[in-house]
Amino acid sequence: MNSALSKALRGNRHGIRNYLRRYWTLYLLLLLPMAYFFVFKYIPMAYCQIAFKKFSLVKSVWEMPWAANNGMEYFIKAFANRDFIYALKNTVMLNLLDLIAGFPAPIVLALVLNELRFKALKRLTQTVAYMPHFLSWVIIGGLALQLLADNTGLVNNALAGAGIKRVPFLSESAHWVATYVSLGIWQSIGWNTILYLAAITGINPELYEAAAIDGAGRLRRIWHVTLPGIRSTIVVLFILALGNILQSNFDRPYVLTNALVIGVSNVIATFVYTAGIRGLQFSMTTAVGLFQSVICVGFLFAADRLAKRFGERGVV
Amino acid sequence: MITSKRSKAGDWIIVLVCVIVMLVCLLPIVNIAARSLSSTEALIRNEVGLWPKGLNIEAYRHVLEDGKFTRALWWTALLTVAGTALSLVMTAMCAYPLTYDKLKGRRFFNVLIIFTMYFNAGIIPTYLLLKDLSMLNRPVVLILPYCLSVFYMIIMRSFLSELPVSMRESAEIDGAGPIRILVSIYLPLSAPVIATLALFYAVGRWNGFSDALMFMNKREFYPIQLLLYNLITSMSNIDIVTAEGGTNPGLTESLKAAAFMFATVPILLVYPWLQKYFIAGATLGAIKE
Known part of the structure; x- marks a missing residue:
């Protein structure tokens, strides 16, 4: 001001x-x-x-004494903390899986929606597919617990009824990770088509006509016209997602976790909450948060440069 | 579009994919609705699929009679309305001045604001600040700390920037000041973006639960999502289930389902009507200047 x-x-x-x-x-x-x-x-x-600094409940932030090891004491402590190391690994792992499985999903759905000839059905599908985006993770977690429970869940009952072995969707680590990623796709696939569909409407219709005259079928039109037309949207969103690889969501892992899978479900955000707000280790968790933020900014700027190298508008 | 080369089979595969996507999105909600309307016996025997069995509305009656639940519902509604109104006012107050090319210091303000989007201090410093401000465990903590979103501000700024400047200039010639122009020209034209942001802010508050989990430990101020979270994680279902329900797992199940319906249906009733607007809004958010 x-x-x-x-x-x-x-x-x-x-x-x-x-x-x-x-x-x-x-x-x-x-x-x-x-x-x-x-x-x-x-x-x-x-x-x-x-x-x-050495946290003190009675002193103000400015008056607290500096921590040992030139003030780096709590960063050292954090990296010596096994739970934090696991949380760091899990954050990267879950985000990478989200990227690999979750990133292409809305692109595919947008391509499918674009090929749909019945406009009313397209609109309806869009409306329905946006719906999960408006549900809270508490609700989604509740639904998942209800439907995917080992012995009482509807899905497992159906599997058992069909003579297939029950699947421990939420109670075994590898399955939990798959469920976590799938629920993420379920929640966001519709919503994330919005930007792609907007990009598709910007494609010159003459290109489709020319492709049709050249005898291109549906798949070749998608490959040679639609995909190149949304290339820059894809690149920018992908790089943005790469830049967020250490960002961690709180609600989703926190709601979906349980004692059996804590080894893969504890991420930085949930670790900071448990160790900090519940465990009162304020200095160490502030250090963790700061570490995460600094790395995130670094990644984002790296992503921005990458986007520009691809000849795209930057993301920062 | 050209249709000659399209294969009929391809069209039907695409229709099929869309139908599957819709089913996958809808079935969980249909199931929860069916459970909320089913008899406790059917629920215990795990017979409820997509259609209620032994139709009854007992669960809804129980939930509505539960003081804690209805209180949380009203409290969350109040928070949502008040929070959304405040957020919209703040967003407009922030976005509008930044659309003036002539505003001296505009770049400075923009950088200051955008910076907070890329670098955040983390949850613990925020928590300790709220503690120092004596906001913890007070209702205000569920409204103020996140009342202005940079991302939504950018959406509004992009929208306002696209309105013709000539309109503003002719009003200025007539002697209207910036606030007058905002109120009598810009805001009436901004209905679409205001509707979009109102939806985004309202859904955020209605669905929000982590801020309450971290900053609020007074049960009487729990928003609905935190109450539901406690409901699904605690096997004893302390909050909403009456003594009767506690001993009857079937009733517990239908109560949970009914509680979910109360928390979900309001949003499901609203968002389809705003679809045209929020699509435009989400697309505007991609422009960052």
Whole structure:
């Protein structure tokens, strides 16, 4: 705010007074939002110094003494903590699997929707497929528990009825991971088609006509016209997802986890919650959060450069 | 479109894929609806598939008679309405000035705001700040900390930037100030984006549960999702189930299902009507200037 004003004041005196008389209300409007960002976003950044300090309940953040080992004590502790190492590995593993299985899914669905000739059915499918996006993970977790339970779940009962062995969807690590990824796809596949479908509508229809005249069938039209037409959307979204590889969702693993699979389901976000807010190890978990944020920013900028190398508009 | 080279079989495969996608999306919801309407005996015997067995609405009556549940439902509705209203006001106040090319310091504000999107301090510093502000365990903690989303602000900014500048300029010539222009010209034209963001903010608050889990330990202020979470994770179903239900696993099951319906149906009734708008909104969000 101040810097904006001082910048403004550098100009011609008379012009500035005129400018402010006309536009001071714009700064008035910005006052509350800026106060919001200052209090709820920037002060917590200042609080990040707790990562380098010995936490104390009675002292203010500025007064807390520096931690041992040049303030790095809690980073060392974090990396010596087995649960954190597992959480780090799990975060990367689950995100990579989400990327491999979850990323192509909406592209395929968008291509299918685009090929659908019945517009009413297309609209209906879209509406229905957006629905899971509007459900909370608590609800989805509840549904999954209900439907996929080992002995009472509808799916396993159907499998047993058909003479197939029951599947431990949520109670065995490898199956849990598969279930986690599948539920993610279920929740987001419809919603994530939106950007691809928007990109498809931007493709010049003459290209399809030309392809048809050249005798291209459906698959060749998809391959040679539609996919190249949404290439830049795909590249940008893929690189953005790569940049978020260390980002961790809280609700989804937290709701779906259980004691049997904690070895693969504990991610950074759930680790920070359990060790920090519940376990009161504030300095160590702040260090973990800071580590995660810094790496995320690094990845994002790397992703941005990658996008530009592919000749795309950046993502930052 | 050209149809001559299309194979009929291909068309039917595509229709089939769409039907399967719809079924996979819908069946879990249909199942939960069927369970909520079924008799406790049928539920215990695991007979309920996609159609209610031994139709009854006992579960809904029980849920509605449960003080804690209805209270949480109203409380969440109140939070959602108040939170969404505040969020929309904040979003408009933030986005509108940033659409003025002439605004001195615009770049500075933009950088300051976008930076918070890429670098976040993490949950623990936020938690400790809320503690220092004495906000923990107070209702306000469920509204203020996340009341303004940078991403949604960008959607609104993109929308407002696309309105013709000439409109604003002619109003300025007539002597209208920025706030007057916002209220009488911009906001009335922004109905689509306001509807979209209202949906996004409202769904976020209605479905939100981790902020309550972390920042709120007073049961009377639990939003509905946290109550449901406790309901599905605790085998004893402490909250909503009456003494009667606690000893009757069938009733517990149908109560859970009915509670789920109460938390889900409001959103399912609203979102299809806003489809045209939120598609446009989600696409606008991809533009970051």
